[in-house]
Amino acid sequence: MADAAPQIPVTVLTGYLGAGKTTLLNRILSETHGKRFAVIVNEFGEVGIDNDLIVDADEEIFEMNNGCICCTVRGDLIRIIAGLMRRSRGFDGIVVETTGLADPAPVAQTFFVDEDVRRKTKLDAIITVADARHLLKQIDQAPEAQEQLAFADIVLVNKVDLVDAGGLATVERRIRNINPYAKIHRTERCDIDLVQVLGRDAFNLERILEVEPGFLHEEHEHEHDDRIGSLSLVANRPMKPNRFVPWIQDVTQRYGTDILRMKGIASIEDDDRQFVVQSVHMLIEGGSRRPWKELEPRQTRLVFIGRDLPKDLLRQGFEACCA
Template sequence: MSEKIPVTVLTGYLGAGKTTLLNRILSEPHGKKFAVIVNEFGEIGIDNELVVGADEEVFEMNNGCVCCTVRGDLIRIIDGLLKRRGRFDGILVETTGLADPAPVAQTFFMDDNVGDKTALDAVVTVADAKWLKDRLKDAPEAKNQIAFADVILLNKTDLVTPEELREVELRIRAINPFARVHRTERCAVPLEWVLGQGAFDLERILAIEPEFLDSDLHTHDEEVQSIALSSEPPLDPDKFFPWIQELVAKEGPKILRSKGILSFKNDPQRFVFQGVHMVLDGDHQRTWKPGEKRESRLVFIGRDLDEAALRKGFAACAA
């Protein structure tokens, strides 16, 4: 009936500045009302009648896949909030500093009621410019949050030197070259850099920027890496879909995020898809424009990915 309610997920390791960002979103005069799902009451300094405490209950789906997890508490809370859907324009979900963003994101794809009525807009990760490097060494959660992000606020930039800042940014880029990174102090950013991103909207998967793919400007992270694949020859859908489905079924736990823009043989439309672990969402997006380079591009961000096998498998999908 009406438009889907956008949901923004705020993640970030302990002390990075999530609550500062949340309070900023709630207090700025943008005329929008938000329902807020927080992990701890009392942190929010703004009066808001629609603040709900979450329990962070991660449920495995009963389908044999260990990475198919959803946040049971979010499903319950959003069901409740939807009974007052005229009262707010968007939902903000704040996760704990130690939370894995995947079950939160998967909830929006795996629960049909939540997925019908709300849409995940973006995962926004707040990172501490001074301490992120250390956390990436000792906290796998911090690495997941960077790998998963659509938008990263590199916060507390006033506490580091320009050299340190550049170094930490390179570390972020090594893990996740596709997120939009904004340098901030006290999370001071225009809110349009955080809200209304449409990061999970298939219509908005416009480009996968080639400069990230080839350049050596980044040092590779030893554990979490991104792999970009491209193919000029058009793909055979009867080869590609079985390959990608088997890949995510087998390697899903290692693949944090995936995105693709695909050109199929004898198909005038471009096909776009994106995924979280083994959950894939894809559709025809629009007709290829005259003169547009019909190239297929595919990106995986994950842990211990087998790059050679991915390249070989993808190459075999050519028509």
């Protein structure tokens, strides 16, 4: 039987207004890397202008102008990707640039909900570009700025030439408060080796755990003055499958609008394999992966990143799942 066609990696670029998303996109399109990308631009409003700001390139640009934080975006994205897959000339990757006012969730959820999209493409990474000079004010004033950081797999702290060392440390500390797990890079005009942002497989929790086994080893919760924060839960006892699975499903349905990202690895009673679970809002996926290694601690570690998380309830529910 012939091998299935490889999945095309999708990179999502997000970040608040003026952070430098289009600058990064232009670098991706203009640098000599020998790859061909399809670009999908989601603008807020009926008249698109970002297309006019993107460098003249061989790539094809598709605009989605009729929605932002709603299911319209997901439907448009599914249709555009389906059209791309029918073309005879292939792509090495797809780049989706969201509007600066966007919640990245509808884009990320597309790769959970549509079976055809899921089979032909894979979400490689959510990259958030942050304006080092203005980010602190944006975090305080705009929920979208916090959500974009919370969803990120990779954060580019851009315009670092406009901020002193102390200011940069403060900015990165605030980012870490919101999302302790994203990889942070400092940039000027988004000047970065594209190897650091493309083909990272950063949204794939199994891949992350293979490369960085300690990825989920944060054992403390992060307290700060913003509504969005993180909670890490750790258990050394295995989980009862008839408790853990219904509990995690109930949590995502009950609190999913406020849980932006959830990811984790669980030790299930009477199962020698690791159980990996991750979600975006109310959409959740999970399954067994490789066997636990002989000397590997069989711990369950869950990470929640969200808004006004019910931490005590989550902690109690988690502990009730232990064998």
